[in-house]
Amino acid sequence: MGVGRPVKRVAVLVAGGLLLVVGVALLVLPGPGLLLVLAGLLVLASEFPALERYVDPVRDRAMKAAEDSVASPLRIAGSVAAGLLLIAAGVVWGVVDSLPMSGWSTGSSLVLSGLVLLALLVWSYRRTRRPTSR
Incomplete structure (x- = not known):
């Protein structure tokens, strides 16, 4: 086993763990929680095969949630x-010094959350609106 193997394993653990934790947080906050939980599990399963048994059930629920998120114009608008x-709040938190935990560390995380939400919304919309070939 070379030196690169443990480094890769730690990197996968950190990246997958971070995706998983953020995904779990987004299960109760606004955002695509199940999709990030799925992404975290997929990353972790690449190095820890015992986690593969959790991928399919989470994938099924995440894809259903993605479909539901774009099921109506009202949900899309929301x-x-x-x-x-989130993006606007991030800019405000980055600029206004009198807010609690103000600064660009908080602001940039809010902006990034908003961008991830919008990107996953576009992905969900395109995935569900794709014509099926039979």
């Missing part, structure tokens, strides 16, 4: 509004 609100 998700877009939440993403734009």
Whole structure:
């Protein structure tokens, strides 16, 4: 076993763990929680095969949630509004010094959350609106 193997294993553990933790947080916060939980599990399963048994059930639920998130114009509008609100809040937190935990460390994480939400919303929309070939 070379030196690169443990480094890769730690990198996969950190990246997958981070995706998983953020995904779990987004299960109760606005955002694509199940999709990030799925991404975290997929990353972790690449180095820890015992986790593969959890991938399919989470994938099924995540894809159903992705479909549900774009099932109606009202849901799409709500998700877009939440993403734009997160981005705007991030800019405000980055600029206004009198807010609690103000600064660009907080602001940039809010902006990034909004961008991830919007990107996953576009992905969900394109995935569900793709014509099926039979």
